[in-house]
Amino acid sequence: MEDGIVLTMRGISKSFPGVRALNEVDFTLRKGEIHALMGENGAGKSTLIKVLTGVYPMDEGEICLDGHDGAVSIHSPQDAQNLGISTVYQEITLCPNLTVAENMFIGRTADKLVHWKDYERRAAEILDNLGIPARPNQELSRCSLAVQQMVAIARAVDMNCKVLILDEPTSSLDDKEVAMLFGLMRDLKSRGVGIVFVTHFLEQVYEVSDRITVLRNGELVGEFKVEDLPQVQLVAQMMGKSLDDLAELEHIGHKTGAGGECVYGAQQLSSSECRPFDFQIHKGEVNGFTGLLGSGRSESVRAIFGADHVTGGKVQVDGKDVHITKPHDAMMNGIGYLPEDRKRDGIIADLSVRDNIILALQVIQGMNHPISKAKAEAFADEYIEALQIKTASKDTPIKSLSGGNQQKVILARWLLTHPQYLILDEPTRGIDVGTKLEIQKLVLKLAEEGMSITFISSEIEEMLRTCSRLIVMRDRKIVGELTGEDLTEAQVMKTIAGGTEV
């Protein structure tokens, strides 16, 4: 193996039923290097890591490690650990009710009798060595999240790890804690540990990384040195557009602008999950929130619908002051919300297609005014026909439908309530191309009929095609608003990357 290289993965492929998650991906990690693994949602980052750590068996390819002749075989997380590959996940996977020292040594105490005093002494040495501000006999739950994260890293490092994988380690940390974690990462790097850093925060990549490997749709886009890949280029690579190719895209359909009266307006609206923001939408307008995953776009629309705990702000619907603190309030004010995570928040899996369609309308009508069976059947027939929902019958449980058809059922549920303002968070995620187009066309048609719509999608082309105004978010803040001439991919990427503040 080449000198200075600690890990190579060659031609890694992995398929799941119906999806090719990884297609001949290469990855190289050098000693004493922080290597960022970047890609949009579903690009294959987690699959690659799970292959490397033995969670998933790979279909093809080979993994070579420094100090081992030929390819190594990794069949379980235990194998990976024995080979010196350690992972620290986004969620802390330690035991909060045990002490720091216990967490560092649990499961790898060789002696039959455990001398915790000795272990505490060893733990103290390691913590001290790495400059981690925790005491060995402290209960882990009493440490801050960052320190817990660092204890997990200390545990990994002490197991002679040569490859340390940090999967979204910073997503629940504040700025100061992130700085602390980066200090530790640089320290480990200087000791020769190769670190794979997975994150969706672009700034953080540029702060600590040496190299970046970009994946897209399960394929390797390339490996870059950080200084060779400016932030805008990185965004372009992740989205699969080279900036030169970005001729102005033509907008299909015709988009209606902010001509009509204001249907919904919020000032300094905030929730437990998002910072205060201002927002308004007009009759017949389609707008969108854009930004990378984790930028706060979903949290913002959840605040509008009252899905999270609303903490402040003034809201007007049709010019009248209203209080929207829970989904029911929003629904009574003519707002509908198709949630981002269809499986978790959208479908009632065991209920029939019919019951799933009438649910929201039933709630708006109130518990004492049940929709009669005959009416429910008629509504279901109407929307199965209108949205071309493919289902064996109205009585089929929604869980046995395909993803796209499930999404259409949820869409039908909200259309049936005839909302004046409909929020669609990732309505096209995980569904086939044909249905994606159908949904986009439907959005434009509904807007023409006077409905106001907020449309969120990870696929920027979809938003450019449908939205007349884009609100750009980064790190949970609105960083720009694009309309008219500015609605181009290049401009969106520049704004996301922080190139131009609008």
Add this chain to the structure above:
Amino acid sequence: MSRKNKITASLGQLLIPLVALTILIVFNLIRDPNFFSIGMRINNAGNAVLTGNLISVIDSASELAIIAMGMTLVTAATGGQDISVGAVAAISGAIFVKVLQGMGAITGSTVFVALIACILGTILFKLFNGTLVAVFHIQPMIATLILYSCGRSIAYWINGDATPQLDSPIINSIGKTIPGIPIPTPIFAVILVGLFLFLIFKFTSLRLYTQSVGINEGAARLNGINPTFIKLLTFALLGVCVAVAAVIGVSRLGQLNHKTLLADIEMDAILAVAIGGNSLGGGNYKLSGSILGAYIIQMLTTTLYAMNVAPVNVKAYKAIVIIIIVVAGSPVVKEAITKMIRNMKTGAAKKGVA
């Protein structure tokens, strides 16, 4: 969907309990062709009443059937069970007796007032459980363990250690038979409670809400449903069921014994829900399944007694039969059977081609 398919689909859940019941009936008929013969006899009060094993099974299962209905709703909404129904029934019985005796004479109107007081009191106790479950998100088993442990003590405080006697024709009419009507009154109580719940489901959308909350609480909330309220409501309805069952139990014996009133009924009620094909994890449910489950349990007990199995052994035999029913209804076995049928069909088709 064709009409035939619809019938099989709605039968699906009830298939195993119906088969179990049929086997029990056939078994009894083989053992004793006269097992289900119904006779007429004059009881102590001088009324003509129907007698026979069948009447006895349906009559004795009444309290269980009523409580099983309430248990089904709580199970559907919370994905958990209330194990305090027996202990709370003792409290309900104590309230009923206390209020009734406090008013002096036992007349139609005093019994009615005592019944209402008993229902309201029981709802309060059930709302205590419901609050722990719905507001504080304590696991139903733990939340209801509290009243399970101390319910019978509370019943004792209400009435002292006495076993108050209620000697009155009205109480007899509730617990046994109404003069002139040969069918035991508790059977009518099951029908009344069933009708009460049926009407609630007919005139509100509670069924849809309960199932939604039980299947996906988060999604239900995002559709404007208040899961806390729905869970509390199911506990309140269980309270009504427990109160009615307790009054029947007290009236049947003409006395209140806080130690034995509906003892161990919680486990039988949960069992009835499970035998009826309902998921104990919440979600979709069929009240008819649970009622069927209650009758199966009672039929089993009666059969075993009729076979002169010693009372100490009855529970062991019951356990064996119930294991069979529950395993037969488990997803693993269901899937295996579906696969077998499919294989047989394709096998037959292949043979046909050959």
